[in-house]
Amino acid sequence: MDKLIITAAICGAEVTKEINSNVPYTVEEIGREAESAYYAGASIIHLHVREDDGTPTQDIKRFKVCTEEIKERCPDVIIQPSTGGAIGMTNKERLQPIYLDPPPEMATLDCGTMNFGGDEIFVNTENAIIYFAEEMNRLGIKYELECFDKGMIDMVMRLHDKGYIKAPMHFNFVLGVVGGIGATARDLEFLIGSIPKDSTYTVCAIGKHEFPMVSLSIKKGGHARVGFEDNVYLSKGVLAKSNGELVEKVVSIANEFRRDIASPNEARKILGIL
Ligand code: KMH
Numbered sequence: 001m002d003k004l005i006i007t008a009a010i011c012g013a014e015v016t017k018e019i020n021s022n023v024p025y026t027v028e029e030i031g032r033e034a035e036s037a038y039y040a041g042a043s044i045i046h047l048h049v050r051e052d053d054g055t056p057t058q059d060i061k062r063f064k065v066c067t068e069e070i071k072e073r074c075p076d077v078i079i080q081p082s083t084g085g086a087i088g089m090t091n092k093e094r095l096q097p098i099y100l101d102p103p104p105e106m107a108t109l110d111c112g113t114m115n116f117g118g119d120e121i122f123v124n125t126e127n128a129i130i131y132f133a134e135e136m137n138r139l140g141i142k143y144e145l146e147c148f149d150k151g152m153i154d155m156v157m158r159l160h161d162k163g164y165i166k167a168p169m170h171f172n173f174v175l176g177v178v179g180g181i182g183a184t185a186r187d188l189e190f191l192i193g194s195i196p197k198d199s200t201y202t203v204c205a206i207g208k209h210e211f212p213m214v215s216l217s218i219k220k221g222g223h224a225r226v227g228f229e230d231n232v233y234l235s236k237g238v239l240a241k242s243n244g245e246l247v248e249k250v251v252s253i254a255n256e257f258r259r260d261i262a263s264p265n266e267a268r269k270i271l272g273i274l
């Protein structure tokens with residue numbers, strides 16, 4: 001089994017300080033949270049950025065200062081900007097961080113349209129997915145294929161057959177979003193069984209589902225994502241003080257399964273970006 005790649009999704013676009021006051025907004029707070037996750041064992045930082053008041057933004061200038069801050073504190077960490085951004089943003093707005101100079105090593109590529117709770121719809125049409133994939137192919141960026149449901153894997157496979165999405169593929173299964181697949185062992189087994197054998201995958205799940213689903217992924221040879229974007233609790237009723245605390249919990253679960261933790265360079269090798 002490969003060593004375990006831990007991704008920390010340190011702030012997301014939806015979670016706020018009202019829910020957990022440790023959610024980072026400012027450049028300094030983003031740096032602090034990335035650093036806490038990195039020293040706890042994360043090799044990838046999945047990055048959304050915010051204005052100082054918490055408003056989500058895909059502004060390339062904000063991404064630039066935040067990535068510089070993270071690189072200063074965690075020089076070898078893999079920074080994976082979101083191209084999902086926040087609900088309602090345009091495709092061009094969402095794609096901005098892939099045009100950083102130099103381009104990021106990785107970025108997310110969301111693989112289908114879905115309900116996203118309440119009246120929200122997260123729009124990713126087939127043509128938009130092709131556009132995002134072709135831009136990332138051109139820039140040599142490794143995409144993490146965000147699949148919130150089984151049909152999104154089918155979309156990936158169709159676009160792979162047409163030559164738009166390149167192998168080896170790396171997936172992130174996001175379980176338990178209202179509008180996506182549930183977060184049960186059966187759901188996760190179904191997703192894992194639906195991807196090509198030479199792919200890699202990581203797993204994240206919303207709220208209380210986070211640690212059970214991540215544990216199953218670790219056991220089965222998949223990778224793990226945790227962080228405030230997905231869940232702000234360390235255990236029932238106990239708010240995490242930092243992303244680092246959530247990563248530490250993953251490391252202790254990995255120890256139980258005798259799974260070693262990948263360094264950033266080991267993660268690069270596993271993902272084929274070194
Ligand atoms: N904020 C969600 C609407 C991604 O980062 O690529 C989309 C998201 C996925 O978080």
Ligand code: ZN
Pocket residue numbers: 009012013046048082084229
């Ligand atoms: Zn995200």
